[in-house]
Amino acid sequence: MFEAILLTVITAATPLVIAALGELVTERAGVLNLGVEGMMIMGAVCAFAATQMTGSPYIGIVAGIVGGGLFSLLFGFLTLTLVANQVATGLALTILGLGISGQLGESFVGQPGIKLQPIVIPLLSDIPFFGRVLFAQDLTFYLSIALVIGINWFLFKSRRGLKLRAIGDNHGSAHALGINVIRTRYLAVLFGGACAGLAGAQLSLVYTPQWVENMSAGRGWIALALVVFASWRPWRVLAGGYLFGAVTIGQLHAQAFGIGIPSQVLSALPYVATIVVLIIISHNRRTTLINTPASLGKAFVPDR
Amino acid sequence: MRIELQKRARVSTLFSVLSPLLALVLTLIGGAILFWALGKNPGSALYSFFIEPLLEVWSLHELAVKAAPLILIAVGLSICYRSNNWNIGAEGQFTIGAITGSILPVLYPEWHSPMILPLMLLMGIAGGALYAGIPALLKTRFNTNEILTSLMLVYIAQLFLDWLVRGPWRDPQGYNFPQTKSFQIEAVLPEMLASGRAHWGFAFAIIAAVALWFMMRFMLKGFEVQVLGQSERAGRFAGFSARRMVWFSMLVSGGLAGLAGISEVSGSIGHVQPSISPGYGFTAIIVAFLGRLNPLGIIASGLVLALTYLGGEAAQLSIGISDKVSRVFQGLLLFFVLSCDTLIHYRIRLIFAGSQAEAKG
Amino acid sequence: MTFSESEQAASLLSVRGLTKLFGDFAACSGIDLDIAPGEIHALLGENGAGKSTLVKMLFGVLQPSGGQIVWQGNPLTIGSPGEARQLGIGMVFQHFSLFEALTVAENIALSLDPKTPLAKIAEEAASLSKAYGLPLDPYAHVADLSVGERQRIEIVRALLQNPKLIILDEPTSVLTPQEADRLFETLFKLKSEGRSVLYISHRLEEVRRICDRATVLRHGKVTGACDPRQETPASLARMMVGTEVAAVHRDETVALGDVQLDVTDLTVKARSPFAVSLKNISMRVRAGEILAIAGIAGNGQSELFDALSGEYPVADDDRIKVRGKSVGRTGINGRRLLGASFVPEERHGHAAVPGMSLTDNLLLARSQPDRKAFLSGGLASIVRSGAIRLATKRICQQMDVRKSGENPLAGSLSGGNLQKFVVGRELDRQPSIMIVNQPTWGVDAGAASRIRQALIDLAKSGSAVVVISQDLDEIFEVATNIAVISEGKLSEPHPVGSLSLERIGLMMGGIHESHSIPDAMPSSPEATHAH
Numbered sequence A: 001m002f003e004a005i006l007l008t009v010i011t012a013a014t015p016l017v018i019a020a021l022g023e024l025v026t027e028r029a030g031v032l033n034l035g036v037e038g039m040m041i042m043g044a045v046c047a048f049a050a051t052q053m054t055g056s057p058y059i060g061i062v063a064g065i066v067g068g069g070l071f072s073l074l075f076g077f078l079t080l081t082l083v084a085n086q087v088a089t090g091l092a093l094t095i096l097g098l099g100i101s102g103q104l105g106e107s108f109v110g111q112p113g114i115k116l117q118p119i120v121i122p123l124l125s126d127i128p129f130f131g132r133v134l135f136a137q138d139l140t141f142y143l144s145i146a147l148v149i150g151i152n153w154f155l156f157k158s159r160r161g162l163k164l165r166a167i168g169d170n171h172g173s174a175h176a177l178g179i180n181v182i183r184t185r186y187l188a189v190l191f192g193g194a195c196a197g198l199a200g201a202q203l204s205l206v207y208t209p210q211w212v213e214n215m216s217a218g219r220g221w222i223a224l225a226l227v228v229f230a231s232w233r234p235w236r237v238l239a240g241g242y243l244f245g246a247v248t249i250g251q252l253h254a255q256a257f258g259i260g261i262p263s264q265v266l267s268a269l270p271y272v273a274t275i276v277v278l279i280i281i282s283h284n285r286r287t288t289l290i291n292t293p294a295s296l297g298k299a300f301v302p303d304r
Numbered sequence B: 001m002r003i004e005l006q007k008r009a010r011v012s013t014l015f016s017v018l019s020p021l022l023a024l025v026l027t028l029i030g031g032a033i034l035f036w037a038l039g040k041n042p043g044s045a046l047y048s049f050f051i052e053p054l055l056e057v058w059s060l061h062e063l064a065v066k067a068a069p070l071i072l073i074a075v076g077l078s079i080c081y082r083s084n085n086w087n088i089g090a091e092g093q094f095t096i097g098a099i100t101g102s103i104l105p106v107l108y109p110e111w112h113s114p115m116i117l118p119l120m121l122l123m124g125i126a127g128g129a130l131y132a133g134i135p136a137l138l139k140t141r142f143n144t145n146e147i148l149t150s151l152m153l154v155y156i157a158q159l160f161l162d163w164l165v166r167g168p169w170r171d172p173q174g175y176n177f178p179q180t181k182s183f184q185i186e187a188v189l190p191e192m193l194a195s196g197r198a199h200w201g202f203a204f205a206i207i208a209a210v211a212l213w214f215m216m217r218f219m220l221k222g223f224e225v226q227v228l229g230q231s232e233r234a235g236r237f238a239g240f241s242a243r244r245m246v247w248f249s250m251l252v253s254g255g256l257a258g259l260a261g262i263s264e265v266s267g268s269i270g271h272v273q274p275s276i277s278p279g280y281g282f283t284a285i286i287v288a289f290l291g292r293l294n295p296l297g298i299i300a301s302g303l304v305l306a307l308t309y310l311g312g313e314a315a316q317l318s319i320g321i322s323d324k325v326s327r328v329f330q331g332l333l334l335f336f337v338l339s340c341d342t343l344i345h346y347r348i349r350l351i352f353a354g355s356q357a358e359a360k361g
Numbered sequence C: 001m002t003f004s005e006s007e008q009a010a011s012l013l014s015v016r017g018l019t020k021l022f023g024d025f026a027a028c029s030g031i032d033l034d035i036a037p038g039e040i041h042a043l044l045g046e047n048g049a050g051k052s053t054l055v056k057m058l059f060g061v062l063q064p065s066g067g068q069i070v071w072q073g074n075p076l077t078i079g080s081p082g083e084a085r086q087l088g089i090g091m092v093f094q095h096f097s098l099f100e101a102l103t104v105a106e107n108i109a110l111s112l113d114p115k116t117p118l119a120k121i122a123e124e125a126a127s128l129s130k131a132y133g134l135p136l137d138p139y140a141h142v143a144d145l146s147v148g149e150r151q152r153i154e155i156v157r158a159l160l161q162n163p164k165l166i167i168l169d170e171p172t173s174v175l176t177p178q179e180a181d182r183l184f185e186t187l188f189k190l191k192s193e194g195r196s197v198l199y200i201s202h203r204l205e206e207v208r209r210i211c212d213r214a215t216v217l218r219h220g221k222v223t224g225a226c227d228p229r230q231e232t233p234a235s236l237a238r239m240m241v242g243t244e245v246a247a248v249h250r251d252e253t254v255a256l257g258d259v260q261l262d263v264t265d266l267t268v269k270a271r272s273p274f275a276v277s278l279k280n281i282s283m284r285v286r287a288g289e290i291l292a293i294a295g296i297a298g299n300g301q302s303e304l305f306d307a308l309s310g311e312y313p314v315a316d317d318d319r320i321k322v323r324g325k326s327v328g329r330t331g332i333n334g335r336r337l338l339g340a341s342f343v344p345e346e347r348h349g350h351a352a353v354p355g356m357s358l359t360d361n362l363l364l365a366r367s368q369p370d371r372k373a374f375l376s377g378g379l380a381s382i383v384r385s386g387a388i389r390l391a392t393k394r395i396c397q398q399m400d401v402r403k404s405g406e407n408p409l410a411g412s413l414s415g416g417n418l419q420k421f422v423v424g425r426e427l428d429r430q431p432s433i434m435i436v437n438q439p440t441w442g443v444d445a446g447a448a449s450r451i452r453q454a455l456i457d458l459a460k461s462g463s464a465v466v467v468i469s470q471d472l473d474e475i476f477e478v479a480t481n482i483a484v485i486s487e488g489k490l491s492e493p494h495p496v497g498s499l500s501l502e503r504i505g506l507m508m509g510g511i512h513e514s515h516s517i518p519d520a521m522p523s524s525p526e527a528t529h530a531h
Helices: A002-028 A036-054 A056-079 A086-108 A130-134 A137-159 A159-169 A169-176 A181-205 A218-229 A234-257 A263-283 A285-291 B012-039 B042-054 B057-082 B092-108 B118-140 B146-166 B200-217 B220-230 B232-237 B242-269 B280-290 B296-316 B325-345 B353-360 C005-010 C049-060 C081-087 C103-107 C119-131 C146-161 C177-192 C202-208 C233-239 C301-309 C332-337 C358-366 C384-399 C416-425 C446-462 C471-478 C500-510
Strands: B002-007 B346-351 C013-022 C026-035 C038-042 C066-072 C073-077 C089-092 C164-168 C196-203 C211-218 C221-226 C259-268 C276-286 C290-294 C320-322 C342-343 C433-437 C464-469 C481-486
Touching: A002 A036, A002 A130, A002 A137, A002 A159, A002 A181, A002 A218, A002 A234, A036 A056, A036 A086, A036 A181, A036 A218, A056 A086, A056 A137, A056 A181, A056 B325, A086 B280, A086 B325, A137 A159, A137 A181, A137 A234, A159 A169, A159 A181, A159 C089, A169 A181, A169 A234, A181 A218, A218 A234, A218 A263, A218 B146, A234 A263, A263 A285, A263 B118, A263 B146, B012 B042, B012 B296, B012 B325, B042 B057, B042 B296, B057 B092, B057 B200, B057 B220, B057 B242, B057 B280, B057 B296, B057 C290, B092 B118, B092 B146, B092 B280, B118 B146, B118 B242, B200 B220, B200 B242, B200 B346, B200 C005, B220 B232, B220 B242, B220 C049, B220 C358, B232 B242, B232 C358, B242 B280, B280 B296, B280 B325, B296 B325, B346 B353, C013 C049, C026 C049, C026 C221, C038 C202, C038 C342, C049 C196, C049 C433, C066 C301, C081 C089, C081 C446, C089 C146, C103 C119, C103 C146, C146 C164, C146 C177, C177 C196, C177 C202, C177 C259, C177 C500, C196 C202, C211 C233, C221 C233, C233 C446, C259 C433, C276 C301, C276 C464, C290 C471, C290 C500, C301 C342, C301 C433, C301 C464, C342 C416, C358 C384, C358 C416, C384 C416, C416 C433, C416 C446, C416 C471, C433 C446, C446 C464, C446 C471, C464 C471, C481 C500
Parallel strands: C038 C196, C038 C211, C089 C164, C164 C196, C290 C464, C290 C481, C342 C433, C433 C464
Antiparallel strands: B002 B346, C013 C026, C013 C066, C066 C073, C211 C221, C259 C276, C259 C320
């Protein structure tokens, strides 16, 4: 029983973790992309469509990543090349993503999907309890863990990661040192989009293997909140993601048990939890000030 | 080839006017391509989308019905965005305004008094304003990001509405449909003209837009909004309080969204049901930007966006394409608006590889 | 080309006809410059003369629109700072190009070969900083360091690349005289190793003291090349400014009146992790007096200004008195109504909104004190744009604000003209107290002398003036009394005649009267600025 719950928590947490990690890298480079929800839903619909057409959920995963990534470039072009307002453009990306995905996915509504199957790692998965939970998961879970480790190494150990953090801290100085601000930011936005697309693919291929309009249901926004919660550190994203996963699954189980609380109240719990967590984190202005990338959301126009 | 921006010495007035129009034209071109890709004749599709709804009196009324909430919400949002407060939860404030405004007709269906309608409207405004007060409180008190909190509150409001109409507010004689009793006649916002459905909500929208335009253009308060939006520090130097501005802008926009909510429920639906908005609160964000955050411009852009809703419905009937196309149109429009706004502040130059080498030599 | 082969060979760096256009505006036009190996070469010029644009082209940050750069006899283009560094050009920026959130070692690593491990960089930086007398902890976060320490990072970062030419952009503008002396010693050591230094400054005294040759820029053109030691400050200034700058006149015999501003034992906790706490600050300023508050940037000046202006009121009402009234808890407009007026340091986004017109920026500071004149309609507060336009015109005439068009955006004015407007906006009210933070920071010499004269005239007419400034020349020019702020503490005021530059320098470095310092410092005989 407990093991089953843990497995569902992992499934609920994985898309949040992946999307939040992508946004974390984007924001570390100083770009605030509020379009996570839109990129996620584009990933979901691309992944589902590709899977239905080819029959392979792995091709679906690739399609999700590509879909989310390409879609993020639209945001990149507007905010980085045309220096449009990042907040407004992020909102536009979400609105457009929900619209396009609804249009693209219309013919898929009600079709049974193909689920991405777990990859059972021999030997390791035989470890009692933990083996089944940690080593008999689908690809997206392994990717999420690899991303945490990889991004942590990239940001804090590699020289390119150092440059990316430098751009997020002070893009003017980074430019003066000869770091290509715009190109790095394009890559960071693209990475964030690819991660959001992967997270969306997980939704339509693992979490609920079917296409439902607006199936991201605010997870993109929760992922944005997670980045703040994690104060821009990858390991804390993992912890926060699992906290939210637990809340989501907890309320589903509570609904199934029928404990006398209206289902709507329980469904609202993840959103309420997001607000509560934001209050707790933002409450301390000092830590927020120190951790927030200093040039986050500011436009950069190099003088030539 | 690459694109280079050159800051203009002064804001281009020409492009301030031209940019929304240019965006519209680009959206139409994008739409034509989209229809072509869907295998429809772009010309006739665009015609049934954007022209046909304008040819009949009843559909002009429909246009006013759809434009009313968009304009009401968007003028409120324009105050928020001008003052650098990013309320994106108008959809939730709209929902709560509809709920609080409906308390009287739902709980006292037998109360037949001319007082009921004004009270409903006031309660709708109060409900929307209070709901927008939550992110305002969290921002001023805990420094919490209002974008995320106001958006989370949208989901919570919608679930609350869902619970109400399936639970305590459900009409016992309603054959188990999740909706309340129909409002008594005194609680229904009347039509403006005998010729059609357009109710007084549209008048509220025009009044609100003109009033806020006057404030922004001529009053010290409007000046305060602009100063605090451009520089909080300079605002403090002027003796303005950014904290009070958070409250002011959020309460105004929440109140107007609440008024839009109760007007919609009372004027065009007549009862409360789980779904009362086709995303007005989010579309209003596009309306606000397309109107360049100017209340008078918002009246025009509200009508344009209302047309995309109508056109979506019309196109679904006449040429058999999904009404989701209208969402795509709306998204495209916002994108083109934001891109074209760059022209107001920058001169855009395309640099070709050859000409650059020349410049260096 | 107009120069001989031998000249070209002797120079480390030669620049011929270098031009940079921004749209129609020529920031640099036809610049010629030669730097010999092992010399300290000064680049003199006012703010806006094109110095920064020129060095950005030399360092590859900007690409020239025309002209040629010759490095060790080879004509070349410098495409990026990375290329400049590989040639052997190091740069110390004026507004430091440092990253506050990163450590010293990480900051240095950003401009080095990516293959060198961080630990090795930290080690080398530590040993190099010791060798040049620039102590640094490689693992400290930049946000926690003083301005002087930050400059050391920049210098060490440049030195680690073993450069042949080091460019320093206004390096002493943030240093105490003593810190500046230490920097000069480092520069002499670099010179003795055969490296060249391009030293950018507008401070004539120090250029005369340390530089071998000087090139003077004005309005983007070279207006002179000379040996600064053969010139007088006046002759250098003429090359820099073009015409004689009107000297500031002061009447020494102004009788002081009543106390206008009275601050007693004011203590304010830091509002943010990067701010300074104010500790037990007391001062009394009388009518007719100009109290100048000297100090290095970041020692509590902006916090003091915030408390005095009421932008951030203080808890205890009696700590600050304006003309006898306790105003500690009163906001900025309440204090303005009592006759106080304020000019903050930052023009863009504090004293003025760059994206708004001049008339709007007039209303910014005066909507409340001049309610009757500028607003009508009672509670509705309708803005009277006609009256505001007239007042704007009056101020622009009085302060000689040069602008394009009737009512341009504040951001389109040059620094000097906007500052004249911002000061004029307050003078126009004839305030009885005026508090100014860095009145001439980043302002051309003509505007600076006009502003200083206006402050002196205001005091003469019976107002109390507080000038917070980092510029010691300015302070000696305008002050009747001088106090020094250091780490949030304010010294006793001293009459201007009784203080030497050295003593102020020591006080700015945090050494106060209690430590009893002799007036002349025998240990630094070369530090004798003539005044």
